[in-house]
Structures are given as structure tokens and as C-alpha cells.
Amino acid sequence: MLVRVEALHAGYGSAAVLRDVTIEAHPGEAIAVIGPNGAGKTTLLKVIAGMVRPARGAVRYEDRYLTGLRAYQVARLGLVYVPAERELFPTMTVLENLELGAYRNVRAAQLQLGYVFGLFPLLKERRHQLAGTLSGGEQQMLAVSRALMGGPKVLMLDEPSTGLAPKVVAELYRNLSQLKAAGLTLIVTEQQVALALALTDRAYVLEQGAVRMSGRSAELAGNPEIRKAYLGIN
Amino acid sequence: MSAILFDGVVQGLQLSLLAVGITLIYGLGGVLNLAHGQFAVVGGVAAALLLQLGFGPVAAALGGIASAGILGLAVDRTLLIPAYRYRGEERLLLGLILTLGFSFIVDGTLNWKFPEFSLSFQLKVPLIEVGGIAMRTASLAASLIALVVFAGLFAFLKLTLAGKAIRSIIENEVGAELCGIDPARTRTFIVCLAAMMAGVAGVTQGLFSSLGTEMGPEFTILGLLVAVVGGVRSINGTLAAGILLGIVNAFASHYVGAYVAYIILLSFAMATILVRPAGLLARFT
Numbered sequence: 001m002l003v004r005v006e007a008l009h010a011g012y013g014s015a016a017v018l019r020d021v022t023i024e025a026h027p028g029e030a031i032a033v034i035g036p037n038g039a040g041k042t043t044l045l046k047v048i049a050g051m052v053r054p055a056r057g058a059v060r061y062e063d064r065y066l067t068g069l070r071a072y073q074v075a076r077l078g079l080v081y082v083p084a085e086r087e088l089f090p091t092m093t094v095l096e097n098l099e100l101g102a103y104r105n106v107r108a109a110q111l112q113l114g115y116v117f118g119l120f121p122l123l124k125e126r127r128h129q130l131a132g133t134l135s136g137g138e139q140q141m142l143a144v145s146r147a148l149m150g151g152p153k154v155l156m157l158d159e160p161s162t163g164l165a166p167k168v169v170a171e172l173y174r175n176l177s178q179l180k181a182a183g184l185t186l187i188v189t190e191q192q193v194a195l196a197l198a199l200t201d202r203a204y205v206l207e208q209g210a211v212r213m214s215g216r217s218a219e220l221a222g223n224p225e226i227r228k229a230y231l232g233i234n
Numbered sequence: 235m236s237a238i239l240f241d242g243v244v245q246g247l248q249l250s251l252l253a254v255g256i257t258l259i260y261g262l263g264g265v266l267n268l269a270h271g272q273f274a275v276v277g278g279v280a281a282a283l284l285l286q287l288g289f290g291p292v293a294a295a296l297g298g299i300a301s302a303g304i305l306g307l308a309v310d311r312t313l314l315i316p317a318y319r320y321r322g323e324e325r326l327l328l329g330l331i332l333t334l335g336f337s338f339i340v341d342g343t344l345n346w347k348f349p350e351f352s353l354s355f356q357l358k359v360p361l362i363e364v365g366g367i368a369m370r371t372a373s374l375a376a377s378l379i380a381l382v383v384f385a386g387l388f389a390f391l392k393l394t395l396a397g398k399a400i401r402s403i404i405e406n407e408v409g410a411e412l413c414g415i416d417p418a419r420t421r422t423f424i425v426c427l428a429a430m431m432a433g434v435a436g437v438t439q440g441l442f443s444s445l446g447t448e449m450g451p452e453f454t455i456l457g458l459l460v461a462v463v464g465g466v467r468s469i470n471g472t473l474a475a476g477i478l479l480g481i482v483n484a485f486a487s488h489y490v491g492a493y494v495a496y497i498i499l500l501s502f503a504m505a506t507i508l509v510r511p512a513g514l515l516a517r518f519t
Contacts (some may be wrong), residue, residue, distance in 0.1 A: 072413075075413065147412075
């Protein structure tokens with residue numbers, strides 16, 4: 001087991017957002033967390049990333065608990081989060097953004113840079129451009145690339161398709177399946193359920209802060225309830 | 235005319251040294267340091283004490299700068315800890331009160347321990363003539379030191395990974411943390427660095443003029459005004475604003491007197507806030 005979220009409860013103030021959530025990811029596995037808006041998907045990723053403190057429960061990663069670690073410490077362990085907002089450095093160049101992604105692993109930076117540019121050749125062309133001047137799709141690619149620069153073991157993506165044109169989304173998911181094929185563990189939340197289920201091995205359905213269903217992605221994609229609620233197929 | 239201009243530039247560069255520190259601490263730590271001028275004075279006083287103990291001018295100057303840095307480190311690791319527990323406006327407000335209180339303590343202590351004290355290196359200061367202006371070499375040296383410090387700072391922020399990490403936190407703290415950058419440690423480093431730059435300003439003040447223990451509040455206020463005019467996120471802007479306000483101050487002091495000069499400088503800052511809301515105001519809201 002690489003990542004295991006155990007009986008997690010979390011909330012902001014008195015409002016519970018997550019109730020008794022348990023999910024896990026094996027090494028090299030791709031996991032989808034799907035569900036309607038406000039189901040707690042983002043909060044779940046933020047708890048794993050150390051950005052939100054859980055009220056109860058714990059996150060286990062490799063052979064340790066992450067309890068009490070700050071976000072930068074979690075990132076240094078190789079558990080890297082790409083938020084929906086991307087959180088880039090807009091007035092710094094593409095290259096500088098990538099260098100900072102390798103902040104905790106400077107020695108591997110050159111190697112990773114070659115890998116990332118191979119995956120996203122467009123970023124190589126634009127490496128001296130300011131990140132803020134990139135298109136939405138390019139910014140998402142930069143956010144993923146920045147996360148890859150430190151050589152993560154687990155990549156967590158929150159709604160990577162947000163605000164992107166369908167063609168760009170398709171391209172991004174092709175890149176993600178390349179990363180999966182290379183053995184990277186992925187945890188993805190997504191509104192575009194069909195895409196997420198096609199990419200991943202297993203999926204969890206989060207509704208009102210609780211896991212309502214889980215199973216193999218391919219099976220969930222064939223489940224009549226899921227098809228009706230999330231895929232718009234009767 | 236040109237002599238006043240030259241004086242303005244010299245004084246302006248010192249103000250820039252102070253203001254850039256204020257800008258960096260604010261941009262990175264979210265604290266507006268009202269004891270920043272006191273860092274400069276403590277650096278100068280330490281240098282003067284080292285001179286009295288028989289150290290050479292260079293050693294005394296470096297010792298003074300280091301003392302300011304140590305004071306900055308101590309302030310970050312002790313006094314500001316309660317402020318760092320909060321975020322945004324609460325941190326800003328608590329930071330204002332804590333640093334203001336600390337500035338009173340420093341001023342009081344210095345006045346009590348070292349009354350009628352001043353730092354002056356009293357080196358031989360020959361005049362040289364450049365382009366028809368008689369310049370004191372001490373003033374030139376002070377300006378040169380400030381420019382070297384700025385060049386070093388720019389190179390550090392632009393070229394080194396640590397410098398880029400500092401810029402990344404100023405730009406987007408969440409993004410920086412996701413890259414594995416520790417904001418608290420970087421903040422401590424910046425407070426220390428900013429205090430040392432203030433120390434340079436204090437020590438060089440003693441080089442081209444003299445530094446009194448009562449000058450802390452004046453340094454803080456002038457530094458704040460420059461930081462406001464420069465735009466509190468922009469280091470280049472702060473350097474330019476320092477030189478500009480230094481020149482304005484020199485001319486105003488010469489023609490209408492020091493008090494009116496203050497009013498003119500304040501009006502300058504207010505006009506900047508009104509015309510360029512991307513400056514200090516933008517980050518308050």
C-alpha cells in the first residue's frame with residue numbers, strides 16, 4: 001500500500017465535509033475520486049497534501065503516518081498535489097517555475113527537465129515565456145510538469161480538466177496515461193467522469209462527504225447507477 | 235544645484251536599502267516592520283562600539299552589519315512568533331503593534347545606555363571633483379556600497395535557486411509550499427537579510443555623515459514612505475523610489491526646511507497610493 005486514508009473526518013468550522021472516508025492506492029495504481037460538486041473531493045486531496053488538518057483519522061504514506069506534517073513536508077516526501085487553481089508563479093518564466101518544482105531535488109533537476117520537455121514539447125518552446133502568459137491548457141501542463149520535476153511517487157490532481165477545451169483535455173489525459181504507464185501512482189478527482197474512469201484502475205464515488213461506492217473503474221463505468229448519475233446515459 | 239542633487243542621491247540610496255528590507259519582510263512575511271530603522275541604528279551603534287574597542291573601520295563596519303542581522307534573527311524567532319500564528323490582516327496588525335513596541339524599547343534602551351552618542355568613522359574625507367561637482371569620497375563610497383549591495387541582491391534573487399524560492403513565496407505562497415519550499419525558514423532568512431541591509435544603511439550613514447541613537451523612527455518613516463512609493467512588491471521600484479525621494483528630500487530640505495520636506499514626502503506617498511493602487515494599498519485589502 002502506498003497511500004491509505006483511514007477513517008478520515010474533516011470539516012471547516014462546524015460543517016462536516018468528509019465523514020469516515022477510507023481510500024487507498026497501491027504503487028503504480030491510478031485512482032479516481034468522482035462525485036458531484038461539494039462532495040468533498042478537493043478537501044480529501046487537501047488533507048492528504050497537508051493543507052487541511054483532519055478532525056479525525058489519518059493519512060498513511062509508505063510506512064509512516066503524515067499526521068501533523070505541513071504541506072511542504074508532504075511535498076518533499078514525494079506526494080505532490082496539483083490543485084485545480086494550479087498555483088503557478090505567473091510573473092516567473094516557465095523554466096523558473098520548473099526549477100522551483102525541483103527545489104527539493106536539485107540534483108535530479110536536469111534529468112527531470114529532459115523528461116518533462118519530452119512529455120510536453122510545447123513547454124520547451126515556451127520556456128522563457130512568463131507562466132502568466134500561457135493559455136489555460138499550457139498552464140495545466142506546466143502545473144503537472146512542475147509537480148513532476150521533483151520526481152514524485154504519487155501525483156494528485158484536482159479536477160485537471162477545469163476550464164480547458166475538450167481537445168486540450170483529451171491531450172492532457174493522453175499525457176496522464178503516459179505517466180501511469182511509466183509507473184507513477186495517480187490520484188485524480190474529476191467532474192468529467194468518463195475520462196477519469198477510462199484513465200484509472202479503480203474509483204471511489206464520494207457523495208456528501210462519504211464514500212458511497214467503490215470498485216474497478218471499468219465496472220463502475222458499466223454500472224447503471226453511475227451511468228445515469230454521472231455519465232448521462234440512461 | 236548639482237551638489238544638492240548629489241546629496242539627494244546619496245541619501246536616497248540609503249533610504250532604498252532600508253525600504254527594500256521593509257518590502258521584502260512585508261512581501262514574504264506579511265509583517266510591516268516598524269522597527270526597521272532601529273535595525274539600522276543598532277548596526278551603527280555596534281560598529282561605533284567596535285571602533286571604540288580598537289577594531290579597524292572595516293572590521294567594525296562588518297561587525298555592525300552582522301549585529302543588525304543577529305537582531306533581525308532574534309526578532310523573527312522570538313518577538314514575531316505570535317504574529318506568524320495568524321494570517322492576513324490579523325498578522326499585519328499584530329506585527330505592527332509588536333514591532334512598534336519593540337522600536338520603543340530599542341530607542342529607550344539606546345538613549346539610556348548611550349546618551350549623546352554618535353557614530354562617525356571620521357576617516358580622512360578628501361573632496362574630489364567629478365563633472366564640476368565637488369564630492370566627498372565618503373559619500374561616494376557610501377553610495378558605491380549601497381549599489382554593490384543592490385547588485386548582489388538582484389543577482390541573488392534572479393540567478394540562485396534560493397533567490398527564486400524567495401520570489402516564488404512573494405508571488406504565491408501556496409504554490410511555493412507545493413514545491414516543497416518551507417515558508418517559515420525562508421522568512422527567517424529574509425528578516426535576517428533585511429536587517430543586515432538596514433545595518434549597511436546605518437553604518438554607511440556614519441561614513442558620510444553621523445548616526446545618532448535617536449534616528450531610528452526617522453529611518454523607519456522614510457523607509458516606509460519609500461516602500462509605499464516604490465510599490466511594496468517591487469524591488470526595482472523601491473530602488474528607484476528611494477533615489478527619487480532622496481532627491482526630493484534634499485531639495486525640499488534645502489529650500490523650504492526639513493519639516494516642510496516631510497510634508498512634501500508624505501504628499502508624494504499619498505499621491506502614489508491614489509494614482510498607483512497596485513502599491514501598498516493593494517495588499518492591504
